[in-house]
Amino acid sequence: MFVRDIIKGPVIAIASETTLEDAYRTMQEKRIRHLPILESGRLVGVVTDRDLRLATSALSPTPFPPGARVAEVMSRSPRTADPWDPVEESARTMRELKIGCLPVLEDDRLIGIITGIDLLDALIQMTGVDKPTSRLEVRLSDRPGELARLTSFMSHRDLNIHSILTYPEGKSVVRAVLRVNSIDNHSLAQALRRDEFEVLWPPEKPCLR
Amino acid sequence: MPSVIYHPAYQTYAFGAEHPFSPLRIEMLLELLGVLGHPVQTVAPEPATRNDILTVHDEEYVRRVEALSVGEEVPDSENFGLGTPDNPVFPGMDLAARWLVGGTLHAARLVCENKEKRVLQLGGGLHHARRKSASGFCIYNDLAVAIRYLAQQGLWVAYLDIDVHHSDGVQEILYNDEHVLTISLHESGQYLFPGTGEIHELGTGGGRGLKLNLPLEPFTEGESYLEVFEKILPVALQRFGPGVLLVQAGADAHYSDPLADLMLTTRDYEQIFRRILEYADLYTNGRVIFTLGGGYSLVAVPRVWAILYLLINNLPIVHDLPADWVLKWSQRLGQKLPATLHDPNPGYPDLPRRTEISHHNRREADRLLEATSRFWY
Numbered sequence: 001m002f003v004r005d006i007i008k009g010p011v012i013a014i015a016s017e018t019t020l021e022d023a024y025r026t027m028q029e030k031r032i033r034h035l036p037i038l039e040s041g042r043l044v045g046v047v048t049d050r051d052l053r054l055a056t057s058a059l060s061p062t063p064f065p066p067g068a069r070v071a072e073v074m075s076r077s078p079r080t081a082d083p084w085d086p087v088e089e090s091a092r093t094m095r096e097l098k099i100g101c102l103p104v105l106e107d108d109r110l111i112g113i114i115t116g117i118d119l120l121d122a123l124i125q126m127t128g129v130d131k132p133t134s135r136l137e138v139r140l141s142d143r144p145g146e147l148a149r150l151t152s153f154m155s156h157r158d159l160n161i162h163s164i165l166t167y168p169e170g171k172s173v174v175r176a177v178l179r180v181n182s183i184d185n186h187s188l189a190q191a192l193r194r195d196e197f198e199v200l201w202p203p204e205k206p207c208l209r
Numbered sequence: 210m211p212s213v214i215y216h217p218a219y220q221t222y223a224f225g226a227e228h229p230f231s232p233l234r235i236e237m238l239l240e241l242l243g244v245l246g247h248p249v250q251t252v253a254p255e256p257a258t259r260n261d262i263l264t265v266h267d268e269e270y271v272r273r274v275e276a277l278s279v280g281e282e283v284p285d286s287e288n289f290g291l292g293t294p295d296n297p298v299f300p301g302m303d304l305a306a307r308w309l310v311g312g313t314l315h316a317a318r319l320v321c322e323n324k325e326k327r328v329l330q331l332g333g334g335l336h337h338a339r340r341k342s343a344s345g346f347c348i349y350n351d352l353a354v355a356i357r358y359l360a361q362q363g364l365w366v367a368y369l370d371i372d373v374h375h376s377d378g379v380q381e382i383l384y385n386d387e388h389v390l391t392i393s394l395h396e397s398g399q400y401l402f403p404g405t406g407e408i409h410e411l412g413t414g415g416g417r418g419l420k421l422n423l424p425l426e427p428f429t430e431g432e433s434y435l436e437v438f439e440k441i442l443p444v445a446l447q448r449f450g451p452g453v454l455l456v457q458a459g460a461d462a463h464y465s466d467p468l469a470d471l472m473l474t475t476r477d478y479e480q481i482f483r484r485i486l487e488y489a490d491l492y493t494n495g496r497v498i499f500t501l502g503g504g505y506s507l508v509a510v511p512r513v514w515a516i517l518y519l520l521i522n523n524l525p526i527v528h529d530l531p532a533d534w535v536l537k538w539s540q541r542l543g544q545k546l547p548a549t550l551h552d553p554n555p556g557y558p559d560l561p562r563r564t565e566i567s568h569h570n571r572r573e574a575d576r577l578l579e580a581t582s583r584f585w586y
Contacts, residue, residue, distance in 0.1 A: 160287070182295050184229060185401075
């Protein structure tokens with residue numbers, strides 16, 4: 001999944017001469033929190049709703065008046081993303097710099113912006129339910145062939161894996177979370193256990209059959 | 210006397226001997242009621258017509274069911290949920306599925322034409338079938354077809370689904386319908402199929418606030434289930450003011466069910482069914498239609514539905530099961546059936562986290578009422 005897959009157009013940007021008041025109104029009307037700032041069509045900065053609130057706060061020793069220009073309070077030369085960046089790389093950048101958005105540039109032209117919300121959408125898309133499926137959680141040894149063993153098990157039962165996600169859990173173990181197109185993931189779990197997989201969900205029912 | 214809708218052709222809706230959605234369930238039930246001294250007098254429906262099916266399903270999907278039904282190759286069948294391990298193709302599946310829809314539709318007509326107040330459809334409840342896809346053992350959505358019909362006749366319909374799985378198909382088809390209240394209590398979709406049925410799924414457009422979902426924690430027991438049931442149902446029914454109540458009475462929330470993790474006993478089911486009949490008397494002038502649904506523990510399902518049958522008919526809940534029936538089916542299934550209509554007590558060992566689970570469910574029920582209340586006044 002690339003940045004170009006999750007940006008939503010058209011991007012709303014403002015000119016650097018825009019007043020704080022107008023920038024604030026744009027954010028309110030469009031229900032957004034981040035505005036890229038353009039000068040002669042080129043990206044020069046980013047202003048957030050937090051920038052505006054802090055700049056104009058009565059608690060600030062030198063608050064800006066509502067008529068001040070955004071150029072005075074924006075972050076200059078913001079970090080940007082390329083449309084062909086993988087989304088996880090953008091997520092890492094935003095996390096490390098503790099910033100809430102990345103304007104997206106293609107040949108120096110602003111073509112979009114991604115925010116934390118877009119990354120949440122990406123997460124939901126990667127893990128979420130958009131087809132009727134059951135969830136299965138399996139603990140695997142962190143060595144070659146383990147995941148293949150799991151997926152070929154599904155394939156032999158003619159099951160379709162709708163999504164699969166693995167993440168490290170401790171040193172030598174990974175956890176695999178799958179969504180599978182079957183209502184009966186309990187008998188699937190039992191069959192996996194018989195094949196010596198460690199199935200974390202669904203659990204065995206603690207009762208008499 | 211309440212009508213019971215059934216036709217032997219229902220038994221043709223069968224995915225194969227190993228498949229959990231087994232016609233044996235009905236065979237066992239009918240036989241049990243017979244040996245209990247209540248041979249079931251059934252009313253035979255007609256199969257639903259193609260046009261009936263098209264009131265809720267897309268033609269491109271129906272065409273594929275028809276083609277597979279007569280053995281034609283359909284290369285993209287899996288895109289329509291057909292030919293999967295859950296929904297294998299079988300000859301005559303189109304007609305078999307239309308028989309079940311026809312039964313639920315017949316039940317709806319009897320109530321709508323004031324010929325009957327209480328109806329039990331001994332089949333159907335195929336709540337996962339989507340507009341253009343089979344899913345979770347369900348080919349055609351008999352419930353949605355019946356609801357559409359009732360709504361077109363000017364009735365406001367309340368739909369209650371106590372199957373352990375979320376009624377995602379019914380919800381999808383009626384998500385924006387302002388004349389239909391849907392209420393689904395199910396094990397949380399966090400883990401269980403189909404994965405949906407969260408509280409925030411409240412409907413769209415005119416249907417906003419009329420699609421209620423109460424996801425319950427895995428290993429929820431009867432006491433907690435009944436508590437939230439009684440919290441939600443009367444409020445929702447009183448506010449909506451339906452003309453008829455349609456109930457999908459799946460029996461797979463039973464503790465012995467192999468496909469899910471709720472822990473209801475037959476005694477809990479008796480209480481739930483009694484409540485539903487009371488609510489129907491209070492809020493829909495007694496008009497209530499029951500269909501069957503999921504339920505995959507052959508040890509439990511015939512007993513749960515026998516209790517439903519006895520209650521609907523105001524018959525006494527017997528204690529012992531006829532020994533012949535128990536012996537015959539224990540041998541045939543290779544599983545020991547209990548000698549009593551109700552489960553042994555206790556049916557299963559004490560579970561950990563009971564208090565946390567009840568807390569969680571209570572909080573979810575409160576959240577659901579809070580989320581819907583702003584749409585209702």
